[in-house]
Amino acid sequence: MPASTEQAVRVAVLADSDTRWKWGALTARRLVAAEPTGFVLRGRATPTARQLAETGVSTTPPREVTGAEFLREVRDAALRGEGYDVVVLALVGGTVRAVLQGLSELALERRPVIVTGYVGVVYEKLADGLLLRHGADVVLANSRHDAERFRAVYEGVGADASAVVEAALPFLGGAPYTPEAGRDTLVFAAQPSVPATRAERVYLLRRLIGHARQHPGREVLLKLRSKPGEHTTHLEELPYQRLVRDLAAPPNFRLVYGHMGEVLDRTDLLVTVSSTAALEALHRRVPTAVLTDLGVREVLGNHHFVGSGLLTSFERLDAGVRPEPDAEWLDRQGVAAGGDAYASAFDAARERVADLLAGPALPPVSPYYTADTAPGYLPGILARHRLDVDAPEARPGGLRRLVREAARGAYRHGVQRVAPAIRRLGEL
Template sequence: MPDASPHDPPRVAVLADSDTRWKWGAHTARRLVPGAAPQGYLLRGRATPTARQLAETGTGADQVREITAAGFLTELGRGTHQVLVLACVGGTVQALLHALADVWKGNDRRPVVVTGYVGVVYEKLTDGLLLRHGADVVLANSPYDLRRFRAVYEGVRADASAVTECALPFLGGERYRPPAPGTRPHRVVFAVQPSVPGSRADRSYLLERAMAHARRHPDREVIVKLRSRPGEQTTHVEELPYQRLAERAGDRRPANFSLAYGNMGEVLDTTDLLVTVSSTAALESLHRGIPTAVLTDLGIREPLGNHYFTGSGCFASWDELDAGHRPEPDPAWLADQGLAADPEAAWGPARDRLAALLDAPRPALTPYYTRRTAPGYLPGILARHDTAAPAGSHRLLRQAARATYRTAAQRIAPIIRRWGQL
């Protein structure tokens, strides 16, 4: 590997298995390593995103290509990456951690492995966290998540030192300012989710209520923000696309009601009220100060994920929104969710940890789950993922790791430490 310039950022690879996780992974790489141009890999599978879906993430997709898990392990052997971001579902992360631990066995000159969650963590907290245990950095998107994540690890006698506070990497955009009278219509955006709610009756109900709101307020624009086109897949399976349900509405669709795709950040630029069941889009909206409503029409229930917003002050029903109610978020809740602070400054602890890791030999990857601690669980996870590295890749990976370690320790770690102090 040629010597890097003292001003070069670390080389970062991002492996993602869906459009939303690519969005999180790419933004995480750039927040963690300012100036980085992450090399992206899309894990081939059910949720591999299309070019259109990648474009909507707003991350730039020129350096992204599709790959298998085994192919990715081989690719690491050819590359010169100092940082690896695993933006995948928990089982995939666990399988890769075990494969990488085997590949890098006895070698302390390996890339730093980073993982975390795309947004709101409202289900499978313990399961998901333990599947991610073993990475060098497990990112927590808020002070609230930091406490929860550490409590889980410490509660099972697992090392919690990898848990590091940051903020959602895609927070940003201009603070909300109501439009001047006459400049544009008041815009209500209903941010839908692919799997919440799941039943046809519930999804039809929410669509009908959005259309009813448009009829009640003909001076407003009501937009249903869609996640994917029929046939496309995302992080969660969408079996009943809102597009299909809207087609059945036919002429009942009011003129000021529409369906829309697009990058969520750009949609929020002209949003005056964000409505959702439990989408992470609510956090983006709240960070900007946009009025945000978390629907209670179908109840406040764990399967819906809206229970996560308990204490936020954001709950409202369509009836209340029809009557003009605008929820007022609780400032303490916002602060605990990392939505009141400067997101750039919130990445200081993560950059500091990365710099320290790059500046010293790394210990072996040691996931909590082993064939001793979880003999009835781990083998099934590993069997579902093709992470067998082809012959010769172990040697290639170790050679690359030695070269990247020298560059990281001598040139890059001091740069990241300086960034963390800005």
């Protein structure tokens, strides 16, 4: 039976990191009036309890599962008459494609509406990431700029682009920026994978510390997303916490963690290379700067901000120069648009999901990447995820499943707890 307004809509969110869990849970709430059931994929970037709690999106932590276990849950829930009406896939592109395949192979009498999208700025692998997500019923674009790019990619390869729906980042919000007498705080929003090299990271640290020394009355904060041993959307090979130990920092420079929104509450200037935190800050009218010190390069992602008016350098920041954002660029990016624009940003997506729920049973998933269009690529994507829901390791109580879980648990404990401790002892 189609979902109706009288019947509670059941929503599942499957995420593969803390940031994508935040995006997925908040997106689900924007789309339907229901609290989602959360799942996080077990893997090398599985978030810790601290990371999940710090997202601030739910008091009920998501359940850790394998991809096969998630599919089995979707199937069994349907058999119990409690099937999920909407599934939000907050995952990397390859995993989205594999789960699309798995959901299709479940052959449910009435499959859920499948929603996916991106957690932030899309600055790399645009075509590949989009084509791996093709087949979802709704592919959310975070801005008019992204919606135009997404449709152009799909139409350019002859794929159906009707699933692309313009929306916005679901976590924008907070009080507009208001200067506070006696407060002067610069926050650098670090990223786990940008920049990647030790030399570039040490350069940024030296410039931040140097800026703090030049401005002793200013608080200079390095905002980090994960503690040593933890992982987020991208793996971090050279944590800033480790690199900064060799540098003498003044007392007005320090490291901070926590919810980005709470940090922005006390920020007077947000500085970054290309973090999505820049969009959060701009939405709240917090003065924002995007660094050019390491070049304006696709690998850094700061090329996304060309035309924004935000590109600048530490030399200028040290001299007190503050960039001014371009109003037209902001509008195309869906931030700081003014009026009720953000409040209504999800109306089109909400309407599309409601129409799909109210209509007849959905047709089979029809992705662009198939055995016909990508026979040399797709098999490898699917093989890496091993989503056979009837495999022995996927069954409750299966010996292989227990052994694999124990091995994964030991590996994660070694990576997240033992290895950092050994590194710290080696540095004493």
